Amino acid sequence: MPASAKHPAQNLEARREILKARAQALAREPKIAAEPEGRLEVLEFVLANERYALETAFVREVCALKELTPLPCTPSFILGIINIRGQILAVTDLKRFFHLPDKGLSDLNKVIILRRGGLEVGILADRVSGVRAVSVPEVQEPLPTLEGLSPDYLKGISREALIILDAEKILTDPRMIVHEEVELPSK
Amino acid sequence: MKWFVNLSTRNKLLCGFGLIVLLLALVVGVAYRGITSVQGEYKNLLKEEIQVVANLIEFRANMNRQRLDMLRMVSTNDKKEQQKIEQEVKDSSKANDKILEDLGRFGIKNPVFIKSMSEFKSLSDAYWRTRDEQISLIFQGKTDDAKKLALTVQDERFEKMRQMALDIAAQAKQREAQHIQETDNIASKAITIFLIVAVAAVVISGLLVMFLSSLIARPLRDIAQVAAKISSGNLAVAVAMEDRKDEVGLLGQAVTGMIQYLKEMAGVADSLAARDFSVSVRPRADEDMLGKAFAMMVANIRELAKEVRGGVEVLAAAASEIVAATSQISTSAAEASAAVNETTATVAEANQAAQLSAQKAGYVSETAQKTDQIAQSGKKSMAELIDGMHQIRSQIESIADSVLRLSEQSQAIGEINEAVNDLAEQSNLLAVNAAIEAARAGEAGKGFVVVAQEIRNLAEQSKQATARIKGILSDIQRAMNAAVLATEQGTKSVEAGVKQSAVAGDSLRTLADSIAESAQAAIQILASTQQQLVGMDQIVSAMENIRQASTQNLSAAQQSETAAQDLHGIGGRLRQLAESYRI
Numbered sequence: 001m002p003a004s005a006k007h008p009a010q011n012l013e014a015r016r017e018i019l020k021a022r023a024q025a026l027a028r029e030p031k032i033a034a035e036p037e038g039r040l041e042v043l044e045f046v047l048a049n050e051r052y053a054l055e056t057a058f059v060r061e062v063c064a065l066k067e068l069t070p071l072p073c074t075p076s077f078i079l080g081i082i083n084i085r086g087q088i089l090a091v092t093d094l095k096r097f098f099h100l101p102d103k104g105l106s107d108l109n110k111v112i113i114l115r116r117g118g119l120e121v122g123i124l125a126d127r128v129s130g131v132r133a134v135s136v137p138e139v140q141e142p143l144p145t146l147e148g149l150s151p152d153y154l155k156g157i158s159r160e161a162l163i164i165l166d167a168e169k170i171l172t173d174p175r176m177i178v179h180e181e182v183e184l185p186s187k
Numbered sequence: 188m189k190w191f192v193n194l195s196t197r198n199k200l201l202c203g204f205g206l207i208v209l210l211l212a213l214v215v216g217v218a219y220r221g222i223t224s225v226q227g228e229y230k231n232l233l234k235e236e237i238q239v240v241a242n243l244i245e246f247r248a249n250m251n252r253q254r255l256d257m258l259r260m261v262s263t264n265d266k267k268e269q270q271k272i273e274q275e276v277k278d279s280s281k282a283n284d285k286i287l288e289d290l291g292r293f294g295i296k297n298p299v300f301i302k303s304m305s306e307f308k309s310l311s312d313a314y315w316r317t318r319d320e321q322i323s324l325i326f327q328g329k330t331d332d333a334k335k336l337a338l339t340v341q342d343e344r345f346e347k348m349r350q351m352a353l354d355i356a357a358q359a360k361q362r363e364a365q366h367i368q369e370t371d372n373i374a375s376k377a378i379t380i381f382l383i384v385a386v387a388a389v390v391i392s393g394l395l396v397m398f399l400s401s402l403i404a405r406p407l408r409d410i411a412q413v414a415a416k417i418s419s420g421n422l423a424v425a426v427a428m429e430d431r432k433d434e435v436g437l438l439g440q441a442v443t444g445m446i447q448y449l450k451e452m453a454g455v456a457d458s459l460a461a462r463d464f465s466v467s468v469r470p471r472a473d474e475d476m477l478g479k480a481f482a483m484m485v486a487n488i489r490e491l492a493k494e495v496r497g498g499v500e501v502l503a504a505a506a507s508e509i510v511a512a513t514s515q516i517s518t519s520a521a522e523a524s525a526a527v528n529e530t531t532a533t534v535a536e537a538n539q540a541a542q543l544s545a546q547k548a549g550y551v552s553e554t555a556q557k558t559d560q561i562a563q564s565g566k567k568s569m570a571e572l573i574d575g576m577h578q579i580r581s582q583i584e585s586i587a588d589s590v591l592r593l594s595e596q597s598q599a600i601g602e603i604n605e606a607v608n609d610l611a612e613q614s615n616l617l618a619v620n621a622a623i624e625a626a627r628a629g630e631a632g633k634g635f636v637v638v639a640q641e642i643r644n645l646a647e648q649s650k651q652a653t654a655r656i657k658g659i660l661s662d663i664q665r666a667m668n669a670a671v672l673a674t675e676q677g678t679k680s681v682e683a684g685v686k687q688s689a690v691a692g693d694s695l696r697t698l699a700d701s702i703a704e705s706a707q708a709a710i711q712i713l714a715s716t717q718q719q720l721v722g723m724d725q726i727v728s729a730m731e732n733i734r735q736a737s738t739q740n741l742s743a744a745q746q747s748e749t750a751a752q753d754l755h756g757i758g759g760r761l762r763q764l765a766e767s768y769r770i
Contacts, residue, residue: 041626057626110616131619
């Protein structure tokens with residue numbers, strides 16, 4: 001930079017201020033640590049421009065969507081199967097699962113792998129925002145008027161307007177167990 | 188004597204020369220007779236007398252020889268020798284016989300000689316017989332008898348013969364002297380006659396010459412003198428001569444006629460000289476050349492005089508006309524001279540104008556040459572401009588290449604940015620996974636949660652940075668596209684510029700060529716004006732000459748006027764002269 005070259009003293013000062021700001025930011029104590037009880041660790045993600053969250057307890061891992069293989073003779077919310085490190089997993093589209101209307105563009109390039117017991121299912125997401133702590137008392141009951149979304153699959157809505165999904169219910173939904181027979185066209 | 192005068196000159200000459208020829212024949216006859224008689228005497232002398240003497244001498248020599256031989260024969264005994272001597276003796280006897288025969292032939296005329304010759308012959312015959320006797324005696328061996336005969340009879344006879352021979356020779360000598368005497372006499376006589384006749388011939392010839400001269404030469408000389416006077420133009424002469432009928436008389440008459448004829452012709456010429464052409468000449472004969480010539484001359488002169496009279500009339504009239512014409516010419520020449528003076532002044536002005544135009548042409552030529560130089564430098568600049576345009580085109584092309592490469596590279600940067608974005612995404616996921624794992628770990632993973640959070644923040648920052656890079660890159664690419672478009676337009680513009688400059692260069696070259704041509708033309712114009720100037724100078728000098736010539740013309744016209752006046756006067760005088768002729 002020609003300006004810094006011209007004024008090395010100013011440059012040095014500016015750098016020093018930046019370093020100072022960073023140090024202060026790091027030195028700040030997280031609020032969550034202040035109230036350990038009633039605290040819920042959730043994974044926040046974005047789907048169709050809506051912010052959703054899932055309890056990290058049911059989340060095995062997050063990965064990018066790669067090499068999706070469509071699977072015939074499955075319900076429409078089951079998009080296909082993927083191979084994660086040798087393990088074959090079914091991938092579900094929550095929007096179709098919840099009969100949500102298609103709104104706006106969606107990347108659908110992230111897969112959140114849920115686990116409960118021996119059942120593992122992949123859920124598609126547009127973007128994964130990260131893990132955050134939600135104070136339970138602050139979670140409100142879901143409004144029954146919520147469009148399209150059955151209240152059975154919801155845990156509540158946080159103060160930050162985060163829709164916390166009930167992973168257990170989703171996993172235990174009978175629709176997840178796919179047993180479908182297709183009549184072959186007679187000869 | 189009259190008949191001789193009237194004889195023709197040929198006959199006169201024949202008479203005179205015939206007389207001389209007669210005298211000459213007389214002289215020749217006398218001389219011939221004298222010479223022939225002398226010749227006969229000499230012939231006798233030579234043929235007979237001298238021959239006789241010579242033969243007798245030879246005879247005597249042979250006799251002596253025989254006598255000696257006989258003596259030798261007697262004295263020798265050798266038979267062979269004797270026979271040989273006998274042969275010799277016989278040969279000499281034969282020779283003596285022949286001599287005797289010859290001698291006998293000579294003396295036909297002289298009886299004394301014949302008589303002595305017969306005696307001598309009989310004596311010699313006797314001697315021969317005795318000698319033959321002697322020879323036979325000798326052959327018989329009777330030499331003594333032979334000797335005896337020889338000393339007696341033969342000796343006597345020999346002596347006698349010798350005496351006789353001497354006598355005969357003496358006689359012959361006597362006759363010889365007699366002959367010579369006769370010859371001398373004849374010759375002296377002939378000479379005397381010859382002299383007399385010659386003197387007579389000379390005298391007669393001289394008389395004849397004098398006579399003929401007085402008869403022919405003198406009148407001829409008189410006539411010749413008359414002819415000489417006639418040849419010097421003197422016709423008042425006459426030939427004084429008596430009436431003669433020979434050639435001289437004829438000549439005198441002819442000369443008299445000639446004088447008369449010439450006097451007649453002179454009279455004609457006199458009347459011609461007095462301008463009287465009315466005389467008539469009648470030629471005397473067809474061969475009368477002078478008379479015919481005079482007749483023709485008179486006729487011609489008459490004709491000529493008539494023509495002269497007519498011609499003089501015409502001449503007088505023409506002279507008057509010439510006078511009028513020359514006076515007109517004189518006035519015309521004066522006018523022409525004035526006009527020429529004006530023309531000379533005008534030509535001088537024209538010459539000044541030509542000098543001015545020559546100066547201007549020089550100025551124009553210089554300017555044209557300068558313009559030509561400028562045009563040449565413009566042409567050079569134009570060529571440089573075209574080169575510059577070409578360089579610009581190649582640079583623009585390299586710029587377009589660079590921009591294209593830059594675009595490709597920015598594309599590559601975009602790809603790299605995408606890759607980095609992807610990496611950030613994956614880092615984000617990893618951070619989330621790490622947070623999940625940390626949450627699952629419970630209290631023990633609290634610190635790790637923070638770390639994961641930080642990693643996630645970093646990933647987030649990376650993503651933002653890539654997003655910014657992407658924005659910048661898209662800006663760059665837009666700018667790049669604009670640059671590509673601009674360079675393409677620039678290339679097109681430069682292309683057009685190159686074309687335009689080429690066209691301009693062609694135009695400039697054409698212009699320069701035209702300027703060069705005009706400069707050339709200006710130089711030619713300059714040369715032409717120079718030539719024109721020279722020509723004008725020549726015209727000026729020519730006009731000056733013409734002016735002088737016209738001045739001279741004027742004076743000449745005036746002179747010719749006076750000459751015509753003179754001619755007019757001469758014409759009048761000629762008319763008077765022609766009227767004085769009598770035709």
